[in-house]
Amino acid sequence: MSNAGSYLLDLQEKLGGSISAERFMQEALYHPAFGYYSSRIRTVGRRGDFSTWATLDSSLAQAVATWIKKEKPSHVIEIGAGNGALAKDVLRRLGWWTRVRTTYHIVEISAPLRAKQKECLRGFRVVWHDSVEAALQSSRGHAHIFSNELPDAFPCRIFQKTEAGWMELHLRIAEGKISEQLIPSTLPESSIFEHPHPIGQRVEIHESYRRWLESWGQGWISGAILTMDYGDLSKTLYHRRPSGSLRGYAVQQRLAGIEAFQNPGFCDITADVNFSDLEKWGTDLGWKTESHFTLTDLFNQQGATGSLPMAFREAGEAFRALIQRRSNK
Ligand SMILES: C[S@@+](CC[C@H](N)C(=O)[O-])C[C@H]1O[C@@H](n2cnc3c(N)ncnc32)[C@H](O)[C@@H]1O
Numbered sequence: 001m002s003n004a005g006s007y008l009l010d011l012q013e014k015l016g017g018s019i020s021a022e023r024f025m026q027e028a029l030y031h032p033a034f035g036y037y038s039s040r041i042r043t044v045g046r047r048g049d050f051s052t053w054a055t056l057d058s059s060l061a062q063a064v065a066t067w068i069k070k071e072k073p074s075h076v077i078e079i080g081a082g083n084g085a086l087a088k089d090v091l092r093r094l095g096w097w098t099r100v101r102t103t104y105h106i107v108e109i110s111a112p113l114r115a116k117q118k119e120c121l122r123g124f125r126v127v128w129h130d131s132v133e134a135a136l137q138s139s140r141g142h143a144h145i146f147s148n149e150l151p152d153a154f155p156c157r158i159f160q161k162t163e164a165g166w167m168e169l170h171l172r173i174a175e176g177k178i179s180e181q182l183i184p185s186t187l188p189e190s191s192i193f194e195h196p197h198p199i200g201q202r203v204e205i206h207e208s209y210r211r212w213l214e215s216w217g218q219g220w221i222s223g224a225i226l227t228m229d230y231g232d233l234s235k236t237l238y239h240r241r242p243s244g245s246l247r248g249y250a251v252q253q254r255l256a257g258i259e260a261f262q263n264p265g266f267c268d269i270t271a272d273v274n275f276s277d278l279e280k281w282g283t284d285l286g287w288k289t290e291s292h293f294t295l296t297d298l299f300n301q302q303g304a305t306g307s308l309p310m311a312f313r314e315a316g317e318a319f320r321a322l323i324q325r326r327s328n329k
Helices: 003-014 021-030 036-040 059-071 085-101 111-120 132-138 207-217 257-261 275-284 295-302 310-317
Strands: 075-079 103-107 126-129 144-148 157-162 165-174 177-184 202-205 223-232 247-250 253-256 268-270 288-294 319-326
Touching: 003 021, 003 165, 021 036, 021 157, 021 165, 021 207, 021 257, 021 268, 036 111, 059 085, 059 144, 059 223, 059 295, 075 085, 075 132, 085 103, 085 111, 103 132, 111 126, 126 132, 132 207, 177 257, 207 275, 223 275, 247 257, 253 257, 275 288, 275 319, 288 295, 295 319
Parallel strands: 075 103, 075 144, 103 126, 144 223
Antiparallel strands: 157 165, 157 202, 165 177, 223 319, 247 253, 247 268, 288 319
């Protein structure tokens, strides 16, 4: 049995016979020895297991650079920079004068990706940090922050509506196979439960992302945060998606449902983001929502709809951005 397999079996034993889907994802993605992001990922993009919008098209870089030039912050913090392509494209588009006046920070927890970023960004002035707290300390709390496809890389809790109410998805490993179990559990705070759902509906909640925002939110004094990711507002997030949105990616192949958990450490596991939750969690931290927009809005603004790659035309409404502001007044 692999190291990951025996580690997960021990963990299952300690946890009483099953592992919540969220804890399983945490281990599969971030375990220091076998986690996908911690050790196995090679890159992001066509040569990796999955591509992101930023690795396929420069429109996001254009939007981020326009935002930075308009806002004129002294410090910009990008969180989770993947292969560094977005940072490079943004820095190029900022132009020499803005580059000189702005310190560009990257917060990256994946050692293999950090190495990729350093290679990609050779010649640019970039400061790397292990945590947002460290990046904020070096900016004295005043910074503009952005991320692309970051919350979807956080472990999520998964719930299913049953005749007996909402149950949490757990996984059980036996004889090398993983099966699903539904277990009664306390519900996290999420706008998803404010809407009616049919019996059988599965939903994902990025509660670990909320805890992570809270862990550094107090150290952020002023600036704005731009969050871009696949997702929707909670009212429409699960329209025609009774099985939820969880999926895995390995060698550019999509793995649906339980398949995503079969080879922990060897594939990315992700779920769409509930932007109503992100807005509410920011409001709880004292941030003011400034705007919500979709990829289609972005392209229309840039007058570039014609050049939208085919694969993303349908994704126009499913890819969203949220801008929230932290003010020290
Ligand atoms: C899905 S990839 C997106 C990469 C890149 N932004 C892009 O659009 O191509 C998620 C990125 O977030 C990083 N990441 C995940 N959790 C993180 C955390 N807590 N702090 C910093 N980076 C994180 C991953 O290592 C990876 O670089």
